Amino acid sequence: MVRILVIEDEIIIGRFIERHLRTNFDCEISVAVSAAEARAAMASFLPHLLLCDIQMEEELSGINLITELRRRYAFEVIYITSYQNRSIIEKAAATNPANYIIKPIDESQLFAGVQIVMSRLETDAQTGKAYLQSNTLFTEMELRILRLIREKKTTIAIAEDLHLSRFTIKNHRHTICRKLQLSDENNALLKWVVQNGNLLK
């Protein structure tokens, strides 16, 4: 099921959007009324799609928030805003949003704006995840090895690249497999990397 996070500082509007999406799409929805709530929701809820108001508390804070979240999570975003200013639209475009809905919104606009993105999300496994960070699951060295595996390099090639012995690399691969709870064979790790390569940054 697609997870959607609505970031809107007017809770009543947020509830309106929530209600409407719930009736039209098969999805889980959460509403955040501030940047702090949004950050907390991102970690626990891992949404596939964000509907974000650009003007929250201060000007452009929505865009800043999305820029910040983009570094750590894989998601699609739709901006909902009353701004029609060209420069703000350009700034918003820099964060690569999936769509841009201009207030005031009614049910049909909301449906059309979200529908386009939803149809894509249902077939796409790339969003709704956090990027792998060196301080969470893996060490920096393991992340480097994973990136090299993503480049289809063999253990020997990786050892040459990193100026390490191939036994060390094998050791690392073993640790990674254990952390990912994969069976300790080369193909399992390679498959995992092919599927989750985009999370490696």
Added chain:
Amino acid sequence: MLLALLLITIAPAAGRPLSPPLLAGQRLILSSHLSMVEDSKGLMSADSLFRNPQGFQPLTNGWKGNPTSYYWLRASIHSDSISPSRVLSFSHLTYVDIYLYSNNGLVLHKLAGAFRPRDELSEGDGRLFTILPLQPGKDYTILLQVHHTKHYQPVFDFQMQSKRVFFDGLRLRETFDAALLGAVCLFFLYTLLSWIVSRFRPYAWLLLFISGIGLYVIGSSGYLIEWLSPQDPEAGWMMNVHFLHAGMLGLYFLLADFWRLRTDFPRFYTWVRWVPAIIAVSSIASFCIDYFTSNYTLTATIACVEHPVMLAFIVSALYTCWSRLSPAQRYLGYGIMLCGATGLFITVNAMVNEERAIATSSVVGDCIVLATVLLFSTGLKEEMRHHEVAKQAALAELNRLQQHQNSILENKVAERTEELAISNKRLLKQKQLLGERNTKIETLINELNHRVKNNLQLLYSLLSLQLPMVKDGASREILKGNIGKIRAMMLVNQKLFNFDQGRGVSLCEFIGEMAAHLQKIYDTREKTRILQDIPAGIRLTDRHTLSFGLILSELFTNTFKHAFKDHADPCIHVQAKSLNGNLLEFIYSDNGMGIADNDNDERFTMGIPLIRDLTRQMNGQMSINEESGLSYCFTIPV
């Protein structure tokens, strides 16, 4: 002079006894009366030679012998009766012993010579003359032992004069020398002062030139020996040539500096800069030769070789530079020419006359110094005048430039002023535009405010008009709730868009107005008491006002709708207080029936969650208490 020539031509035969009835002022050249014997080792004694005069040969013109041998000269004198005392004088010989014999034997033995120490000379004698106290009417024999150590061919130019005439001549010569020397000293002082005053370097070189040549002249005349080293005349004599060299150096530097050879004639300068070195080398060589061998002839020869070098330098300098010299510099050129000519004269003179040239060169040297200094001074004056003229011209030019600069500055100031005026005008225009814009914005904002108010008013009016048409009870309640919320929005709008008041909305005032409006909608009979316990100072921030207004509207609506069904003394109590400055505690309570009695009440499907949501939006906390009636407690950051 003519008399002297006459005397020489009619000179009596050599060796004849001398019987000079000398008239006053006449001078007797002894050379034709002398006979000579060479004593190469200096072993002979005067006595033996007096007794045995056989070896003496008559003195002939142009004889040659070993220059450094001892020579004995002999002459017989018959003194007259008028002025018996005679002075025997000569010009250059370095050591002369004078023996005077009468028939009775040795009468007198005196020492003379250019290199004799002072204390070996007799009282009243000079180095180059001696007094012979002859008795009248007696016969004498003079024996002279001559030892000339300068390596020149000795010239026996002995002369005899009456004492008075000789000393008159000597005094005359000394007076003349003193006059010349005085003139040179005057010029020296003048140049020194000029140098001190003007700090113009050529003056320093001119000083060197004057002092070099002047000292050379003084030294050549023997005065320097008399003043500085009477006990060691030879040492004093040795210095002469160095003075000459110093003078030449002075002349060279004067020329090089004043004509600016280094900058104006660099190619010529590369050649002539060796001249001082040549002079220095020859000076050192001369000193060594004089000191170790006393061979003054050789020194003179070196000088004679060196002089053509100087001459060549002068001629080439004149030839190279003349066409490009300024008039002032040309004056020095004339002086240099004069020096060159003199140098040529002295050199030729020295080559022909050898030692005798020294006598003439001193006077010529003095004269040349005077002439050169005069010419050079004229040149310098000319130069100074040119400088003055140039300075005046430069000053005038400077003045003109200054004026030009001033006018440019004035123009600039005028331009700048104009620019400033233009930019001022532009600023004024901008200010005007800004003002216009401001009023436009103000108009727009007023317009916007008006529209918002109007729209809210329209909605309010529309719903209020439709209210009587709705018969269904539930729908009526919803409509009433919405009318209340719109009323709340209108109120917030009115409070927020009041420019004149400070930021924020007074809580007390706000709640009072909200309560009054909602009571009008729900409690038309105004049965309910509304108690407020809110300090006047508490204000709500702009951001929270609308949410808070909506919460209030919801709370009042709930109470009016559900709490007081047939209640005898309905009462609503509103309290607020500030907690540690940044938290607001707000308590709303009614004394109606609680939630328990209305379990399926609609207010719990829509009302309370909305209140919760709005509290969350304000980042606040909320709790519900049901002890007596219903009580809500909020804590909201402000």
